Amino acid sequence: MSEQTLGKRRKKKSLEYIDAPSGYAMVTPAIILLGIFAYIPLIMALFRAFSDYSTGQFCGFDNFDYILKTPSFIKSFGNVVLFTGIIVVAQMLLSFFFASVLYAIDMKVANVVKVICYVPCLISGVVASIIYIFILNYGGGLITSILIQLDKDPIAFTTQGYWPIFCVLLPTFWLGFGYNTLIMYAGLLNVPRVYYEVADIDGANYWKKMVYITLPYMKNVFVLVLVNLITGTLQMMDIPYMITGGGPLEMTLTPSLYLFNSFRDSGRPQNVTIAGALLVMILIVTVNLVAFKFIKSEKMEE
Amino acid sequence: MENVINIPKYSYHKRAKRRKKTIKILLTITAIIVAFVVIFPVLWIIPAAFKPKNELFSIPNTFFPVNGTLENFTKVFNADINGTTLLKSIGATLLVATLATFTSLFVNMLTGYALARINFKRKKLIWIFLLFPMFIPGITIMLTSIKVVYALNMIDTIFVLFVPGMANSYQIFFFRQFYLNIPSNIEEAAVIDGCSRFKIFFKIIIPMSITPMVVIGVGTFMGAWNNFVWPTLTITENDNLIQIMQIIRTLNTTYKGDYGVVIAATLITLVVPIAVLTIFQKKIVEGIALSGGK
Numbered sequence: 141m142s143e144q145t146l147g148k149r150r151k152k153k154s155l156e157y158i159d160a161p162s163g164y165a166m167v168t169p170a171i172i173l174l175g176i177f178a179y180i181p182l183i184m185a186l187f188r189a190f191s192d193y194s195t196g197q198f199c200g201f202d203n204f205d206y207i208l209k210t211p212s213f214i215k216s217f218g219n220v221v222l223f224t225g226i227i228v229v230a231q232m233l234l235s236f237f238f239a240s241v242l243y244a245i246d247m248k249v250a251n252v253v254k255v256i257c258y259v260p261c262l263i264s265g266v267v268a269s270i271i272y273i274f275i276l277n278y279g280g281g282l283i284t285s286i287l288i289q290l291d292k293d294p295i296a297f298t299t300q301g302y303w304p305i306f307c308v309l310l311p312t313f314w315l316g317f318g319y320n321t322l323i324m325y326a327g328l329l330n331v332p333r334v335y336y337e338v339a340d341i342d343g344a345n346y347w348k349k350m351v352y353i354t355l356p357y358m359k360n361v362f363v364l365v366l367v368n369l370i371t372g373t374l375q376m377m378d379i380p381y382m383i384t385g386g387g388p389l390e391m392t393l394t395p396s397l398y399l400f401n402s403f404r405d406s407g408r409p410q411n412v413t414i415a416g417a418l419l420v421m422i423l424i425v426t427v428n429l430v431a432f433k434f435i436k437s438e439k440m441e442e
Numbered sequence: 443m444e445n446v447i448n449i450p451k452y453s454y455h456k457r458a459k460r461r462k463k464t465i466k467i468l469l470t471i472t473a474i475i476v477a478f479v480v481i482f483p484v485l486w487i488i489p490a491a492f493k494p495k496n497e498l499f500s501i502p503n504t505f506f507p508v509n510g511t512l513e514n515f516t517k518v519f520n521a522d523i524n525g526t527t528l529l530k531s532i533g534a535t536l537l538v539a540t541l542a543t544f545t546s547l548f549v550n551m552l553t554g555y556a557l558a559r560i561n562f563k564r565k566k567l568i569w570i571f572l573l574f575p576m577f578i579p580g581i582t583i584m585l586t587s588i589k590v591v592y593a594l595n596m597i598d599t600i601f602v603l604f605v606p607g608m609a610n611s612y613q614i615f616f617f618r619q620f621y622l623n624i625p626s627n628i629e630e631a632a633v634i635d636g637c638s639r640f641k642i643f644f645k646i647i648i649p650m651s652i653t654p655m656v657v658i659g660v661g662t663f664m665g666a667w668n669n670f671v672w673p674t675l676t677i678t679e680n681d682n683l684i685q686i687m688q689i690i691r692t693l694n695t696t697y698k699g700d701y702g703v704v705i706a707a708t709l710i711t712l713v714v715p716i717a718v719l720t721i722f723q724k725k726i727v728e729g730i731a732l733s734g735g736k
Contacts, residue, residue, distance in 0.1 A: 185585070244469050262715035317480065375581065
């Protein structure tokens, strides 16, 4: 009797897990690949960040201490925080505004506009940099030509005043604008139309509908865009590398660019650089964890 | 009496309607202007690639070339750049991009499917293991990754350009999410009929996943086409594998005095993203709604 029930239970369990071998077989390639090309490098990086470069001995937080006292690295961190702030505000506001415009107009026009705005999203940072270097060229680019024709002094965008910051942020913004707009637009389409109809009957105006229906409903989309923007901008590298080289006076230096240059310069202590790279990672993981927590708690409330 | 009430009401309604229409027209114009501003930098370099040297930075600058020439293109096609040519590099990059796209789609779809649809022990742990690398910035493991591919003798081979990125946490996440949401009845019928999971995957699941495949595939393809940092570090001696973005970067430093050549090369590299977008525009827009809507 007891043997029979045991057999039944075993049978049920074996049915549930009947495909387990194929399941394991299917995930094995990814486990091996990520193990070799993500986890092993990460573990090696951790080891090296905590050991002395010349002796290989464990040295505690010495490398972190060193990198946090390196003025260029600190400066680059400050820069990237500023850049992220600017990009986040500009991108969130403008892409939301533009998504709302697309939502309000004729579908056919909106579809064409969407595809056109998506073109830059497939372009690389290197190519975008070349395009903007060409347009902003001091010696006779389009902008210089327009300024001279308006009897104004041309601007040396890559060296003068705070213009270098503008110079690296404009292509960065341009590359992301279409994607963010499309995500926001998809979010707007997901707000049930019934809500707006009911609000219309109640005589709610545009702003009321915006504050009480659209914005709350879009919260998760905003968080998604926000996280993408923050993690993306914090790792910004190829555009400043191409356009300004991090200069002038490290005004456009970012941590990723600083680290990239350090990796290629064998004169600098590599383990210190790795410690810096781990700090960048800690920052990014923190941002993501906070955002995920936020989305999760939101979902629980619903 | 009725007229007195009705007339103002009617005209009010009409006015509101007209106002709505005006707003719609204004918004449409705004949208078209924004689209034009966004695409303008790309439009600007098209005629510029046909400008002779002296017109490129002339003041006043014109949109169309005055004396159009193909010189920039002949120069860039014939130039020896880092021991290779533009066309050879385009071929190498297209090959890498194609390999990267299909291999990574295969690995990540299979993984996403197994995580979403098959029961096995320690699944949660495996899921976390596969998801976590999403948060490792490339820069953090850049130097140690080079050590790893060096130890595997992959430096300067084609494998270094697509194998390390083949398994991708974001793609696994994306496909798992997609497979969690598809109806399960067809699959269950197949399981009862005794189909193996691999057969189900190839016969039923892949045909159902065309939209996410296109979205992710386009992303991988363009990522490989646009890849710059990783090839710079890992393809140093093998001229046959030099990637197109390395070429662009080299041209940008060596042809400073003859910038039309750089512009022509840049324009040529833009053909790929624009062709991809033209072919797959519908699926891409649909797919972004898929990823952003949740």
